[in-house]
Amino acid sequence: MNAESRKEMDISLNLECPTYIDIFRLSPISIELYDANGMLQEVNQACLDLFGIKKKEEVVGYNLFANPNLPHNAIDNLKSGETAQFEYKFDFDLIRSQKLYQTSREGSCYLECCIIPTINESKEIIGYIVYVTEITRRKEAELLQEEQSKELQKLNITKDKFFSIIAHDLKSPFNAIMGFSELMLKNYNDLDDATFIKGLKTIESAGNHAFKLVENLLLWSKNQSKGKNFNPEWLNLNKQVAESLILAESAIQNKELQVSFKQQKTFNIFADRNMIDLVLRNLISNAIKFTNKKGKISITIAEQNQEILTSITDNGIGISENKLATIFDLDKPKNTLGTENEQGTGLGLILCKDFIENHGGKIWVESTPGKGSTFIFSLPQSKTGLLE
Template identity: 40%
Template sequence: MTLDYPTILFFFVLTNIFNIALFIYQYFFHHKKWYLSVFIMGILFQTIAMILIGNRNSLPFLLTVQISNFFLISSFALTTFGLISFDGKIRKNLLWLFVVFTLLFYFSFLLVAENDIIRIIIQTIACSFFYGIGAFYLFINKEKYKFSIIISIALFIYSIFQLYRISILYHVEQPYDFLKGSAIDNWYLIISLFIVSTLRIGFIMLLKEIDQKTIFLINAKIEQNKLKLEELNKTKDKLFSIIAHDLRSPFNGILGFSELLIKNSKDFEVAESERYLGIINSSAKNTLILLDNLLHWVKTQTGQIICKPEKINLTSVIKEVLEISRSIAIIKSITLNYIQSDAIEVYADANMLKIVLRNIISNAIKFTNPYGKIEVSAIQNQNDIEITVSDNGVGMNEETLNKLFKIDSTIITIGTAAEKGSGLGLILCKEFVEKQRGKIWVESKLGKGSDFKFTLPLN
């Protein structure tokens, strides 16, 4: 059986009706998105146009030519806009372009409505124009979705074929009746049927690919939330551990020594009383630092602390922190030195920087033997400032170094004067340094001391 033009047109209409049903199913049960409804409307307009054109001999000129071609040209615009909107973005500039050119093509069509060849050439140019834009926009998304490449290639080939058809139609002599089904018109419908089917199947596969990526992103988000929840649980456990042990123990010591002084104040020598008072004072200060760290750390976990960097004088901040820390160092007869350099300005949050320095220096005092030495220095690099706190204390082995700055690592440390450490201060230091776009690390050898280093940006 030879396929003539009306038969091919009939199969085209049947295919479109099937596709409309398929995409309506997709819309209601899988993708209730606005761009899918635009695409369905485009197929519906094309189907109406073909039914009207196919009944040209029995229907009036107004329906079969003027109205049918309005539906046909609009279908090119609607289908293409639905395709290029697969990511859900409303491209307003392109929408206006489509509306304007749809009207331009249609009014041009009305001007030459009596000329069959020019009329079909305008239809074909409209199709090539809209599908060409669709091919371009889908191609530039090729890195995101592989099916956008397949659709863009199909649209591009079809646009080129349309231009080839125009060149043939341009040389056809009058009179011309496309319903008689010339070879080029029959091939046009067959290729159109194949390309349109490819586009619609490709669009469904593209939507499926979007679903898969969405599911992947949702799973990734769930996994990320799971990790955050685990981190919060570790934070909670660490918090309770510090409250139950590290924060409670110093108060027991303070209460014990203060009660001892109260009961035996007349029996103790002045030197012995001063020694006990010094221990109470040191323990109270260390506990206050721990409490401050605890409060700051809780605030960072709940997002209450915001980094507000500004240009500050580094020397003045270091001197201020050293002056505060000196009273604790005096109890262990530890020397605090600042190797002063030229005036350096650093871009940092002043409060965060003070907390970082105070914690690192306090940590150094804790693990430095009596009559030891702690030095603070700063070196200006090309893009940042490197600050170092060095001590000649007990140092650390590799195992302890690997546990630093980690919330899930259990570090129970005892200072040279039996001071207890929880590791919370260093965790806080890491968070505050990183909030200021810096980095922190430690260089240490067991029995030879430690160098705590961190950087802060110049600008």
């Protein structure tokens, strides 16, 4: 900047007036003065303190437009002569890595910035004056409030869904229990043994269904709370699958299903035993439920991209495309009857999704109507990504 341009800028900023010089020097707000090319000419002490700079000589000549933290739209506004006012996150480590200037500060902070182009009588930009205030505490408080608001909203949605499921799904089994028990009591003397036993079996089935639904509701509700019981340990995944198959043996035999579990090697995972057991039981139970008599189910475990993938495949009835899109959504819990009218709670897959995500994994399904489905869940090979 030549002497004439410098004088013109000083006059426009009133820097020739002692009063304004004192305001500039003593202001608690960071002030930076740049020339028409965006080259830094002057800063006050508040600016040096804010950005962790020892001496102004270390930054004089720094280009305003070279600031990697500056929003691109702000630069465009400034070059067209418009004032730019914005809040942004300032990364000191980025400044240090690009060796733009020496700073004693680390990490990042939030700043409120106002950049005003100074215009001469010829309507030419002769410089820029920049006011900067740190707003980290305020911003962090706002972000915390926003996070808490989202958490509260999530809890309210969870509560509404919880009561919705109770109102809709829990009534059905109790209606069956009360209806059949009342019918049997009224017609006790007229019922033969076969009809009586059939009624008892219906009541038993409805009772078991209600119990499973309540159990799943409690598990799911507990998993939504911050006090969730999550106890990971090293487990042999092959063994967990084998134990789940033993528990399902009766249902497998009733449908005369062919089940294969290919074990090429042993896979160890760091996981919560109860959660993984529930996931395996639910997915195997679903495969049995939606596979026709004498159908096939296969289970495989494999490694891929630092993850362990468990796949459970059946050649059953499959899932329609519209159901696939919302199969893991609590908004629309599924309670589809199996190939032999087996009932479910509608919460099994939702619990599976929650529990797998607690481990830093994912769960998804691939299905073709009439040909079958494959449910796959991934788990990290290391402890990283687990719920804290």
